Amino acid sequence: MALRLAAIIEALGGELQGDPECSIARLAPLQTASADALSFLSHPKYRKELAASRAACVIVSPAMREEAAQRGAFIVTPDPYLYFARLTQLWKRAHARPALEHVHPSAVIDPQAHIDPTARIGALCVVERGARIGADTVLKSRVTVSEDCTIGARCLLHPGVVIGADGFGLAPHEGTWVKIEQLGAVRIGDDVEIGANTCIDRGALEDTVIEDGVKLDNLIQIGHNVHVGKHTAMAGCVGVAGSAVIGAHCTVGGGAIVLGHLKLVDHVHISAATVVTRSILKPGQYTGMFPIDDNASWEKNAATLKQLHSLRERLKTLEKEGVPKKTP
Amino acid sequence: MALRLAAIIEALGGELQGDPECSIARLAPLQTASADALSFLSHPKYRKELAASRAACVIVSPAMREEAAQRGAFIVTPDPYLYFARLTQLWKRAHARPALEHVHPSAVIDPQAHIDPTARIGALCVVERGARIGADTVLKSRVTVSEDCTIGARCLLHPGVVIGADGFGLAPHEGTWVKIEQLGAVRIGDDVEIGANTCIDRGALEDTVIEDGVKLDNLIQIGHNVHVGKHTAMAGCVGVAGSAVIGAHCTVGGGAIVLGHLKLVDHVHISAATVVTRSILKPGQYTGMFPIDDNASWEKNAATLKQLHSLRERLKTLEKEGVPKKTP
Amino acid sequence: MALRLAAIIEALGGELQGDPECSIARLAPLQTASADALSFLSHPKYRKELAASRAACVIVSPAMREEAAQRGAFIVTPDPYLYFARLTQLWKRAHARPALEHVHPSAVIDPQAHIDPTARIGALCVVERGARIGADTVLKSRVTVSEDCTIGARCLLHPGVVIGADGFGLAPHEGTWVKIEQLGAVRIGDDVEIGANTCIDRGALEDTVIEDGVKLDNLIQIGHNVHVGKHTAMAGCVGVAGSAVIGAHCTVGGGAIVLGHLKLVDHVHISAATVVTRSILKPGQYTGMFPIDDNASWEKNAATLKQLHSLRERLKTLEKEGVPKKTP
Numbered sequence: 001m002a003l004r005l006a007a008i009i010e011a012l013g014g015e016l017q018g019d020p021e022c023s024i025a026r027l028a029p030l031q032t033a034s035a036d037a038l039s040f041l042s043h044p045k046y047r048k049e050l051a052a053s054r055a056a057c058v059i060v061s062p063a064m065r066e067e068a069a070q071r072g073a074f075i076v077t078p079d080p081y082l083y084f085a086r087l088t089q090l091w092k093r094a095h096a097r098p099a100l101e102h103v104h105p106s107a108v109i110d111p112q113a114h115i116d117p118t119a120r121i122g123a124l125c126v127v128e129r130g131a132r133i134g135a136d137t138v139l140k141s142r143v144t145v146s147e148d149c150t151i152g153a154r155c156l157l158h159p160g161v162v163i164g165a166d167g168f169g170l171a172p173h174e175g176t177w178v179k180i181e182q183l184g185a186v187r188i189g190d191d192v193e194i195g196a197n198t199c200i201d202r203g204a205l206e207d208t209v210i211e212d213g214v215k216l217d218n219l220i221q222i223g224h225n226v227h228v229g230k231h232t233a234m235a236g237c238v239g240v241a242g243s244a245v246i247g248a249h250c251t252v253g254g255g256a257i258v259l260g261h262l263k264l265v266d267h268v269h270i271s272a273a274t275v276v277t278r279s280i281l282k283p284g285q286y287t288g289m290f291p292i293d294d295n296a297s298w299e300k301n302a303a304t305l306k307q308l309h310s311l312r313e314r315l316k317t318l319e320k321e322g323v324p325k326k327t328p
Numbered sequence: 329m330a331l332r333l334a335a336i337i338e339a340l341g342g343e344l345q346g347d348p349e350c351s352i353a354r355l356a357p358l359q360t361a362s363a364d365a366l367s368f369l370s371h372p373k374y375r376k377e378l379a380a381s382r383a384a385c386v387i388v389s390p391a392m393r394e395e396a397a398q399r400g401a402f403i404v405t406p407d408p409y410l411y412f413a414r415l416t417q418l419w420k421r422a423h424a425r426p427a428l429e430h431v432h433p434s435a436v437i438d439p440q441a442h443i444d445p446t447a448r449i450g451a452l453c454v455v456e457r458g459a460r461i462g463a464d465t466v467l468k469s470r471v472t473v474s475e476d477c478t479i480g481a482r483c484l485l486h487p488g489v490v491i492g493a494d495g496f497g498l499a500p501h502e503g504t505w506v507k508i509e510q511l512g513a514v515r516i517g518d519d520v521e522i523g524a525n526t527c528i529d530r531g532a533l534e535d536t537v538i539e540d541g542v543k544l545d546n547l548i549q550i551g552h553n554v555h556v557g558k559h560t561a562m563a564g565c566v567g568v569a570g571s572a573v574i575g576a577h578c579t580v581g582g583g584a585i586v587l588g589h590l591k592l593v594d595h596v597h598i599s600a601a602t603v604v605t606r607s608i609l610k611p612g613q614y615t616g617m618f619p620i621d622d623n624a625s626w627e628k629n630a631a632t633l634k635q636l637h638s639l640r641e642r643l644k645t646l647e648k649e650g651v652p653k654k655t656p
Numbered sequence: 657m658a659l660r661l662a663a664i665i666e667a668l669g670g671e672l673q674g675d676p677e678c679s680i681a682r683l684a685p686l687q688t689a690s691a692d693a694l695s696f697l698s699h700p701k702y703r704k705e706l707a708a709s710r711a712a713c714v715i716v717s718p719a720m721r722e723e724a725a726q727r728g729a730f731i732v733t734p735d736p737y738l739y740f741a742r743l744t745q746l747w748k749r750a751h752a753r754p755a756l757e758h759v760h761p762s763a764v765i766d767p768q769a770h771i772d773p774t775a776r777i778g779a780l781c782v783v784e785r786g787a788r789i790g791a792d793t794v795l796k797s798r799v800t801v802s803e804d805c806t807i808g809a810r811c812l813l814h815p816g817v818v819i820g821a822d823g824f825g826l827a828p829h830e831g832t833w834v835k836i837e838q839l840g841a842v843r844i845g846d847d848v849e850i851g852a853n854t855c856i857d858r859g860a861l862e863d864t865v866i867e868d869g870v871k872l873d874n875l876i877q878i879g880h881n882v883h884v885g886k887h888t889a890m891a892g893c894v895g896v897a898g899s900a901v902i903g904a905h906c907t908v909g910g911g912a913i914v915l916g917h918l919k920l921v922d923h924v925h926i927s928a929a930t931v932v933t934r935s936i937l938k939p940g941q942y943t944g945m946f947p948i949d950d951n952a953s954w955e956k957n958a959a960t961l962k963q964l965h966s967l968r969e970r971l972k973t974l975e976k977e978g979v980p981k982k983t984p
Contacts, residue, residue, distance in 0.1 A: 025840060027861050041403075045578075049403045050606040085827035088837035088860075097785070106764050108434050108451040108469070123764040123782045126469040126487070131484055140821070141764070141782040141800050142452075144469050144487040158821040159782070159800040160853065165468070165486040165524035168545040168563065171413035172522075176559050177543050178865075179484075179521065181416035183355060193835065196821035196855040197488065197875075199524040199546040199564075204416075205355055215833050217824040217893075218372065218855040219525075219877045221547045231832050235824065235894040236855075236877040237913070239565040241584045249831055253933070254895045255913040257565070257583040257601045271626075272897075273913045273931040275583070275601040275617050288620035289931050291630045292944035293789075300637040302947045309956040311640055312967060318646060318974060320975075345744045354933070388731075410953070436762050436779040454779045454797040454815070457753070472815040473799050492850035493796070493814040496873040496891065499741035503905055504870050504887050507849065509744035511683060525816065527852040527874040527892075531685050532744075549875045549892040549910075567875075567893040567910045569928075585911040585929045597687075599954075603911070603929040603945050616948035628965040639968055646974060 001095055005057060008038070009075070011090050014083060018073025019257055027084075027091060028053060041068070042081040059083050104141075113145075116153075133191065146202065149317020152190035152212065160197035163188070167201040167208075167242060179219075180204055182224060189213070195220065195236065204242075211248070229266060333385060336366070337403070339418050342411060346385055355412075355419055358383060364380060367506075368398070370409040387411050397403055417429025441473075444481075459492075462518065474530065480518035480540065488525035491516070495529040495536075495552020495570060508532055517541070523548065523564065532570075540578070557594060657751055661713060664694070665731065668742050674713055683740075683747055686711060697724070698737040715739050760797075762941040769801075772809075787820075789845065802858065808846035808868070816853035819844070823864075823880020823898060836860055838880060845869070851876065851892065853944025860898075869902070883923060 001029060006020035020069045024055030025036035033039040033055035040059035044131070047067055050058060056274035057073040059080040068074035068089050077083040103109060103121040110129040110298040113120065119133045122141040127133065134153035139145070143157045169180030184203025188210045194200070196216035210222070213231040221239045222228070228240075229248030238252050246252075250264055253272030258264070262276060267283035270276055275289045293301065302313070313315060334348035353364035358374060359382035361367040368387035369378050375395055378386060384616050385401040386410045396402035405411040431437060431449040438457040443449060447461045450469040455461065457577070459473045462481035471485045474492030479485070486514040497508030512531025516538045522528070523546035528536060530552040538550070549567045550556070556568075557576030569588035574580075578592055581600030586592070590604060595611035598604055602616045621629065632639070662676035681692035686702060687709035689695040694716035696744060697706050713729040715736040724730035730807070733739040759765060759777040764787040773779060775789045776837040778797040783789065788799045790809035795801070799813045807813070809973030825836030840859025844866045850856070851874035856864060866878070869887040877895045878884070884896075885904030894908050895918035902908075906920055909928030915922070918932060923939035926932055930944045949957065950984055 002355075006686050029861055032509075032862065060970055068879075079827075079829070080829045082829050082834060085825075085834040085836045087830075088839060089835065091839060094836040102892075104764070106434075106762075108432070119863040124452055124470075124780055140802075141784075142780075142798060142818075143471060146468075146487070153600075156822075159802070159818045160525065160816060160855070162470075162487045162524040162546075165546065166392060166484075166521075169413075169416075169521065169541070170543055170561065171407075171410045173407070173410050173413075175520075178410060178413040178560060179417065180413045181420040183419060191832075193822075195824065196818040196857075197525050197816065197853050199488070201546065204388050205357055206360065213832050215824070215826055217549060217877070217879075218818075218857065219853075219875060220822065221545070223545075223564065233826065233833060235472075235895075235897065236744065237565070237893070239563075241563065241582055249930065254897055255583075255911075259582070259600055266589065271623065272915060274620055276620055277600075277617070278620070285623035286620050287623045287626040288618040288664055289626075289630070289933075289948045290618045291634055292932055292934070293550060293634055295941035295943045297634065297637075297950060298945075299945040301633060301635075302945070304636045304640045305633070305946055305957060305961070306953065307640070307957075308636070308964070309953075310961045311643060312960045312963070315970060317976075319970065320604060325778070405983060434762075436760070452780055452798075456797075470798060474796075474815070481800065488816060490798075490815045490852040490874075493874065494812075494849075496667060496851065496871070497741075497744075498871055499735075499738045501735070501738050501741075504847075504869050506738060506741040507745065508741045509748040511744060511747060525853050525875075527816070529852075529874065533685055534688065549873075551873075551892065565893070567891075568741065568892065569910055583911075587910070587928055599951065602948055604948055605928075605945070606948070613951035614948050615951045615954040616946040617954075617958070618946045618960055621962055625962065625965075629961060629963075632964045632968045633961070635968070636964070639971060642971060642975065646971075 002036075003091070003094055005038075005073070005075075008087065008090065012083060014059070014075040014077040016057075016073070016075050017069065018075075022056055022073060024056060027087065028197065030058070038087070040080045040084040040087075042084070051261050059087070064129065081274050100266040119150075128164075146184040146186075149187070149202065150185070151188045152192065154190055155188060155192045155194070157194045158198075158218070162197075162199045163194075164202040165199060167204055168244075169204050184208065184225065186210070189230070192216075198222075200226075201242075217254070223260065235272065330364070331419070331422055333366075333401070336415065336418065340411060340414050342387070342403040342405040344401070344403050345397065350401060355415065356383065358386070366415070368408045368412040370412070387415070388479075402502055419461075450487075454493075474514075476513040477515070477530065478513070479516045480520065482518055483516060483520045483522070484548070485522045485524075486524040489522050489523075490525075490527045492530040493527060495532055497532050497552065497570075512536065512553065514538070517558070517573060518569075520544075526550075528554075529570075545582070551588065565602065658692070659747070659750055661694075661729070661743060664743065664746065667746050668739060670715070670731040670739060672713075672729070672731050673725065674731075678712055678729060680712060683743065684711065684807070694743070696736045696740040696743075698740070715743070744861075778815075784820075804840070804841040805858065806841070807844045808848065810846055811848045811850070813850045814852040814854075814874070815857075817850050818853075818855045819850075820858040821855060823860055823862050825880065825898075842863065842880065845886075848872075854878075856882075857898075873910070879916065891928065895965070923982040 002023040006175045030049040030053040038054035053129045060068040094176040104123040107125040112129040113127040114132040126144045128147045130148035132150040137155040145320035149164035166182040170177040189212035198220040200222040201224040209229040215233040215309035217236040225243045232250040234252040235254035247266035255273040258276040263279040273288035330351040352366045358377040358381040370632035388396045394538035434454040440457040441455040444463040449623040455473045455588040456475040458476035460478040465483040477492040494510040498505040517540035521579045526548040528550040529552040539558040543561040545564040551570035560578040562580040563582035565583045568586045568631035583601040585606040591607040597613045599615035658679040659786035680694045684693035686705040686709040695711035703896040716724040760779040763781040768785040769783040770788040772791040782800045784803040787807040793811040805820040822838040826833040845868035856878040857880040867886040869888040873892040877900035881899040888906040891910035892910040893911045903922035911929040914932040920937040925941045927943035
């Protein structure tokens with residue numbers, strides 16, 4: 001099923017240089033695009049690939065207009081990557097298969113759950129008593145939404161997601177652990193996407209809150225009473241411990257860990273695999289990760305690292321007391 | 329549904345100063361408590377919040393009696409946090425909705441599984457042949473317990489848990505991997521809680537063992553033939569590799585990794601995101617994590633770290649051989 | 657159900673020294689083997705355990721023949737660990753319970769999915785439209801295979817696996833995120849094993865590819881458009897970000913993170929918990945992990961680490977300019 005360039009321009013705007021009747025059979029990266037594909041140039045550093053691409057048409061920024069013209073048809077738009085994102089959405093709609101049922105018959109829905117009639121609940125999902133699922137929200141297969149948790153509108157929850165399992169609340173008592181029942185729930189805003197097998201725990205007394213527009217990748221753990229601000233995005237395998245408050249417009253790289261009860265202000269960016277051990281009150285990029293090296297070099301440096309404090313003391317001593325000059 | 333203070337004292341003990349007929353409508357933290365809430369002060373460092381709290385009543389330790397009296401009603405108990413934990417349990421029982429069925433009709437239970445009549449198996453669980461589920465144990469939705477695995481009494485398994493998938497056993501052979509069938513199972517003691525999407529693999533020849541009272545958070549991976557001692561607790565995203573033996577009363581922070589075939593004695597505490605690369609034979613707190621910094625500082629320090637061993641050599645040389653005194 | 661040594665030798669080869677009629681009731685490690693068990697010595701460093709073992713028979717390499725002979729019956733084979741792996745497979749087949757149904761009645765299979773008649777689909781799996789499952793492939797319980805994804809022959813997918821959830825594709829736009837629809841799929845080769853709750857995302861435009869013989873442990877995240885080469889193995893909790901290309905015959909240790917758009921050539925070995933931040937173009941072992949220490953030592957060294965760059969500058973100054981000799 002192909003789309004004409006004219007239809008694309010009509011839906012998404014942009015300035016077309018080329019034949020509007022040209023038929024696009026697929027979207028593809030520059031390097032592997034065939035002659036019936038539409039591609040895009042997101043950054044000038046890939047310009048070499050532009051020149052070599054066999055694509056029928058390429059989406060470019062105004063700065064690349066001349067280079068694109070030497071190759072063939074193109075669409076000019078201020079932000080080609082954004083245009084491409086919207087194009088994938090247009091493409092998906094144009095190729096849409098008949099919509100899923102409202103609620104798959106294999107899903108287990110409590111009669112006291114509230115599911116908007118425009119929401120879609122996939123196969124083998126579980127929606128418990130008091131849970132609310134908003135308009136146009138989609139739960140793919142095998143998602144659990146526990147008691148009293150609420151999901152806003154236009155959310156997308158991927159397979160295996162668990163919303164509202166108990167937070168990890170324990171009081172120590174004579175060498176054993178006494179459970180703190182988790183009496184709060186989870187509140188998720190609108191336009192939130194949650195990746196496969198990601199877990200968001202219910203709060204102890206109050207709710208865990210995920211604000212509008214948050215995007216979570218796969219296999220993320222969000223502890224109880226965490227608050228994630230609007231439009232913050234986290235990559236896979238991130239862990240956020242209980243009661244952390246993360247601002248809006250933050251990003252957290254894959255495998256990073258945020259300890260509990262910390263506060264990150266808006267516009268904080270945490271690099272992959274970094275451990276956040278203190279609150280961060282100033283926007284910016286923060287990192288803490290041991291640099292990779294060949295194993296032999298790492299072993300030597302790691303061994304020395306365990307003496308680093310005493311090396312500093314030795315350096316201080318040298319600076320203060322001097323050293324004997326070697327006699328020749 | 330409210331609870332009178334008198335009913336709480338009757339169930340949990342403690343000394344009440346205030347009106348026993350006072351009706352409690354909710355449990356809440358000091359800061360957000362409304363005038364119908366019961367709250368608690370777990371640590372003197374939060375005493376400012378005590379003074380400002382609107383709570384109907386506050387649970388405090390004997391040392392805080394005077395300060396609490398200046399504010400209003402209070403309950404005195406030696407360990408307010410423990411009292412609060414038990415209060416959440418009382419609250420949950422008091423507000424209990426009718427119990428789940430014994431086995432949800434959507435669960436898939438092998439006829440040769442053994443499920444105690446007091447256990448409850450949630451929606452879309454799978455319990456395979458030869459598996460045993462003990463008294464009063466609860467499997468929430470979408471839990472898998474594989475062949476021949478046993479779960480003790482009063483356990484709680486959250487959604488997505490997988491007990492008894494194959495351990496990762498492979499023998500190398502001419503550049504390929506030959507599977508080692510995992511012929512052991514998983515044995516889980518009493519009073520164990522296992523968080524959402526956590527996995528505990530079956531043993532290769534013998535069983536993987538989780539002893540009584542162990543508490544595991546979400547998204548934890550426990551490899552084959554691991555042995556976890558009584559009342560050990562692990563936070564989210566921890567990975568424990570095969571055949572590790574972890575003692576009793578240990579704690580493992582979020583995102584930590586324990587390598588295979590290691591032994592940790594009782595009362596070892598591993599900090600978050602730490603990699604345990606050797607056995608630990610002495611109780612205590614152990615840590616290994618690159619400190620977070622602003623990205624520019626991190627980059628400079630990380631680059632230098634890759635020369636750390638040679639810096640040490642240069643320092644040694646200075647100490648031994650001295651340095652030329654700069655001529656003025 | 658026991659196996660005679662003669663039957664084992666007939667099936668797997670090897671030279672038996674001992675009574676072929678001896679009946680083996682179980683497989684066990686040397687240390688815990690009872691007198692009816694068959695065990696193996698994978699490495700000469702365990703020779704002490706060989707001497708002390710009560711096993712009926714032990715699998716050894718030719719070099720261990722004499723020591724084994726002093727103890728009792730043994731089987732000689734060039735690679736005892738490989739022999740043991742095959743023995744577990746023989747054992748499993750010999751003790752096989754009747755095969756699972758082809759497709760468990762609780763599984764949700766789209767009528768337009770293509771499932772080889774020899775494949776087996778476990779309880780509560782979801783196989784979506786256009787998905788293909790190859791010959792003799794087994795999906796254990798609660799596996800999702802999304803639209804148009806293909807799984808080769810003789811694969812084994814453990815409970816909770818999610819194949820083909822959307823990759824994490826977002827274009828930033830005025831402080832919000834615009835979704836990039838993921839139009840590719842996942843292609844998995846033959847003889848691939850995928851651990852419990854592991855996720856492999858579908859590609860953005862092209863497919864995510866897992867080649868033949870790859871072995872993935874539990875709770876692994878594979879991002880969109882990743883390519884994993886033949887016979888590469890990854891331990892639990894690994895995260896591979898989008899568009900990474902990992903060669904053949906690589907190993908990735910538990911909890912390691914591979915950042916996006918990187919290339920690892922064949923035969924690269926990444927240590928546990930290491931963060932791969934650059935392409936690796938030379939085979940070998942690579943590591944980056946902060947060494948564990950008692951917490952007090954770690955604190956001192958970590959604090960000094962944040963001054964490492966300035967320490968280096970001070971050392972340079974000393975080397976260049978000298979230091980005042982302390983007056984006596």
